[in-house]
Amino acid sequence: MKFRSKMWALPASVGVALAVGLALSLTVGVRNNRNLELLRTVETPYLEYLFEAERGVHQLQADFQAAASEGEAERLRDAQASADAVRNALTRARQLDGKGQPAEALVAAFDAYHSAALAATQAMLEHRIGPELVERMNNAQKELAVQTQRSREEAHRTLEARFQNVAQAQRDALTISTVLGVLIVVGLGLGSRAIITSVWNDLGAEPSDAAAAVQRVGSGDLSVHIDVVSQDTSSLIAYIAHMQDNLSDVVTHIRTGAETMADATTRIASENIDLSTRTEEQATALKQTARLMEELATTVRSNYEGGLNANAIVGSARDTALQGGTVVKQVVQTMESINASSKKIGDIIGVIDGIAFQTNILALNAAVEAARAGEQGRGFAVVASEVRNLASRAAAAAKEIKALIVSSVDSVDAGYQLVEQAGSTMDQIVDGVRRAADIMGEITAESAHQSEEIERIKQSIFQMDQVTRQNAELVVKAADAAQSLQQQANAMVEAVSVFKVASASWPALGR
Structure with a gap:
């Protein structure tokens, strides 16, 4: 591996680890945000619509009882307004994501109850009430109560599950962050040790020593002995020492050859002068x-x-x-x-x-x-x-x-x-x-x-x-x-x- 690659390996490893941690955190965060979004846009509004519908049912029952006890048919208009409010709440609940089926069951139960209660109340106002109408109203009321209770319990269970998912996601995020932090610290320690060891093996000595050796060689001083660890043949300082030895041999040979050539050329020049004369x-x-x-x-x-x-x-x-x-x-x-x-x-x-x-x-x-x-x-x-x-x-x-x-x-x-x-x-x-x-x-x-x-x-x-x-x-x-x-x-x-x-x-x- 090149020296530059080794120097970039540590920050690159940190970047990769941070990217992995960020990806995991984003995954957990997205899932947690999804749960929170469902809580905000589905589960909580659904419970509110259920409570609103339940209050509307209670108000409707009160309106029917008031109309029957007071004998005033005009109170049926209040009952109709209460029924419309219940249907409006159930309609909005039915439009929520994943709540269409339970909301349909509530709407069906409410329609059955409203029809039976309206028929029984009108019969009471007309003094022709029969036991079958009362039984039908009671059965419809019980069925509506059962459906309401079931929907409320299901909504509470779903809401509790959503809260548990959010809490679990937070715990998972904490666990992932902790484990990833430990892994990053351990990995950085081991990677730093490996990279530092590799860089040191590549250099073979302190950078200042290598720079001083190169400076001496560059200035023409080939007499400086460079300390090299035994069996070190591939480090920078070893190559510098080898270069110095080879350069010293080359300079010695060149100096000897140049002096010999100078003497030979002197003799050649003298003999050429004699030869020219002859x-x-x-x-x-x-x-x-x-x-x-x-x-x-x-x-x-x-x-x-x-x-x-x-x-x-x-x-x-x-x-x-x-x-x-x-x-x-x-x-x-x-x-x-x-x-x-x-x-x-x-x-x-x-x-x-x-x-x-x-x-x-x-x-x-x-x-x-x-x-x-x-x-x-x-x-x-x-x-x-x-x-x-x-x-x-x-x-x-x-x-x-x-x-x-x-x-x-x-x-x-x-x-x-x-x-x-x-x-x-x-x-x-x-x-x-x-x-x-x-x-x-x-x-x-x-x-x-x-x-x-x-x-x-x-x-x-x-x-x-x-x-x-x-x-x-x-x-x-x-x-x-x-x-x-x-x-x-x-x-x-x-x-x-x-x-x-x-x-x-x-x-x-x-x-």
Whole structure:
């Protein structure tokens, strides 16, 4: 049950008890008022009407006797007035609640008596009275007396019963009031004890002690020990003590955590500053590296372009060497033919002039080809010159051919050997030029590949430079955040320092 409900339970119980008592009192009072109302409006008027009717009957009898004794018929009018008064009283009695039947009996008995008495009186006045009329009047009078007596006794009994009911109702009201008062007093005592005990168990201590404990906790003093009855775990003071213990633990943990966080944020801020410095140095180094890579890329690009030019020159030289090799092969073949012709010179002396002429032409061609070969064809040019000289002398000294044939053959052999050497040299030159062209092609391709790789490295370094700059900015922001966190941690430490937690000695909060 809620505390407010318990506080309202006692006055509510009193109200319920008073309401029950009031309801019972009202019930008894209504019944008593009903009886009193019946006494006032029915029973008492009924007796009065009966008495009035009885007096009227006596007056009627007196009027009949006076009329009969005095012999005056005029007295019958007085008797009629008395009879009307009796009937009026009985009529009013008959109109009362519950009195209709006895009043009807009285009216019937009175009518019978009035009729018999009027007939007997008139007979007496006329001097013709008979015993039957007198007997009829006497019987009717007796019957009326009996009915009147019966009605009067019944009215008295009813009136007495009504008075007894009123008295009983008063006694019942007194009894109910007494019993209800005792029950209310006992119930209030027991209820008050139960409610006070329950409220005390809910509070666990005096309200002033609970208020003082809450005030101390609210002011930040968590070192006050709150006395709690053993095995009390559900009272207000027990909850306050439990709250204080938990709050003290929380404040202790928060204070420890805040101090630890303050130290950690201090270190983080210092390390962030160092990291920011190192990041800036790294960004500077990356910037220098990017500049050097740009220079290296320019150099490699220049080497690549030079390689392309050299490759073109080597290609041209290779083509020239190939052409020279072809010419040398032709010369070799020619020299072989000359050598063969020289060996058969003795058999073809007759055609020496033609051979000399052809040799001269071949020497001219060889000289031209040697001139084309440049430095590589210089030796061959000498040979070609000698061949021309030989051809000229052969043409000029045809007659001396026989004498010089041996010398000519030897010279041809020497020229053949030189031509073979020149051909071999030309082949080596062609092979060297081809290998140089291949190497230059590989160098050019490798330079192109290096240029592409250096470009990629340059892009990577540029991206690294951007990332490093972003990292530097983030490090600066992290340093600012660490400083802000440090300030917040210090503020938290200052805020928690307001609380005073428990120590070895506990100042007790008395009850």
